[in-house]
Amino acid sequence: MSDNEQYGPSRFGFFIAPYHPLTGNPTLQLHRDLALVELADQLGYAEAWIGEHHSAGLEIIAAPEVFLAAAAQRTRRIRLGTGVNSLPYHQPMMLADRLCLLDHLTMGRTMMGVGPGQLATDAAMMGIDPVRQRDMMHESMGVLVRLLRGETVTAESDWYHLSEARLQLLPYQRDGLEMAVASTISPSGAVLAGRHGAGLLSLAASDPSGYEALLPNWKVYEKTMAEHGHTVDRSRWRLVAPMHLAETREQAMREAEWGVGHLVDYIEKLSGRDAPWNSSARAAVEQWVGEGFPAFGRATIGTPDDAIATIEKLAEQSGGFGTFLLLGLNIANWEATQNSARLFAEYVIPHFTGANRNRVASLEWAHANSARMIGGLTAGIQSAFNKHGRTLAEALGANEEAN
Incomplete structure (x- = not known):
């Protein structure tokens, strides 16, 4: 596919960090996350990605593999990804082992997302130098890929040591685990993905800087893939953006006011700065x-038509990508969140997959030929009356005589 060809996604899913208000019951919040994945499976979403975080209070899934194992027991077909494993936090052989186990438990529905680690507080508690995190990610990825291929690996760095390491259990999937590398604004993720032939997971697609970086990062990815002998496939590119949908734009804005405060507070606490738009929930949503x-980044808070317009802009800006992932934010209450997922599945997904293309064509064909069809129908009815009219008259006459 050339850079001038543009197309929208054909697959859809959720990217669940998650973000939960500090005022709620964490046990119930986690079970609602599981229920959201279950609902997504029922509605025909293709994927669900679950994050890994260890501090700051809102993103409370520490082990995505554990969560996904539970989700697998509640679902039938949806593919399940770690979104993402922070590679500097893990001894590579232990992480590879867990993911292979998960792939068998899910019978081949597991995907592996990797990144350097997002929260500075996570790295600080583990004594990891933030400057080293991307280098550590690259070091770990090289070992993970070899282990998952079944190789025996001897390798040493300043933070792990492997001596004739090999996995006793390889992935359930014969072609191995599908891998995706997190990419935001810098080209680091694109380089790593291209080096190992992994997919690209653009987490900041709706951020103004991330939006502008989509095409440059894809160029880096293409170049690196070619240098390492891998085939480029835009269908393996995933873009993430926040959305909340309702029947009207005003209703969606009102519903988002319910929980936007916890995101504003999170941003303020992590940045150490007051947000100038925190005067009211409506002001925050409008910002x-x-x-x-x-x-x-920017959120799409409105109707299914607004969601379609946003995704089409992303397709135009990027030149085309394969999967769109809704960022799970918990900004609306549970009932409104479920309704948003249903609206997206009912009206947005078919727009891009062309699910109703032949139905529309069938009705248009019927309309274009309606005069001929109605004429034929009328003629058929008249022919039936002509053919059986005498029989009908005789039956009616006999009935009158009997009375």
Whole structure:
């Protein structure tokens, strides 16, 4: 596919960090996350990606593999990805072992997302130098790929040591685990993905800087893939953006006011700065759909038509990608969140997959030929009356005589 060809996604899913208000019950919040994946499976979403975080209170899934094992027991077909494993936090052989186990438990539905680690607080508690995190990610990825291929690996760095390491259990999937590398604004993720033939997971697609970086990062990815002998496939590119949908734009804005405060508080606490748009929930929502939030980018809060317009803009900006992932934010209450997922599945997904293309063509054909069809129908009815009219008259006459 050339760079001039543009197309929208054909697959859809959720990217669940998650982000939960500090005022809620964490046990119930986690079970609602499981229920959201279950609902996504029922509605025909293709994927669900679950994050890994260890501090700051809102993103409370510490082990995505554990969560996904539970989700697998509640679902039938949806593919399940770690979104993402922070590679500097893990001894590579232990992580590879866990993911292979998960792939068998899910019978081949597991995907592996990798990144350097997002929260500075996570790295600080583990004594990891933030400057080293991307280098550590590259070091770990090289070992993981070899282990998952079944190789025996002897390798040493300043933070792990492997001596004739090999996995006793390889992935369930014969072609191995599908891998995707997190990419935001810098080209680091694109380079790593291209080096190992992994997919690209663009987490900041709706952020103004991330939006502008989509095509440059893809160029880096293409170049690196070619240098390492891998085939480029835009269908393996995933873009993530926040959305909340309702029947009207005003209703969606009102529903988002329910939980936007916890995101504003999170941004303020992590940045150490007051947000100038925290005067009211409505002001925060308007800022988010306008100039956007730091780290969270611009949100689409409106109707299915608004969602379609946003995704089409992303397709045009990027030149085409394969999967769109809704960023799970918990900004609306549970009932509204479920309704948003249903609206997206009912009206947005068919727009891009062309699910109703032949149905529309069938009705248009019927309309274009309606005169001929109605004429034929009328003629058929008249022919039936002509053919059986005497029989009908005789039956009616006999009935009158009997009375």
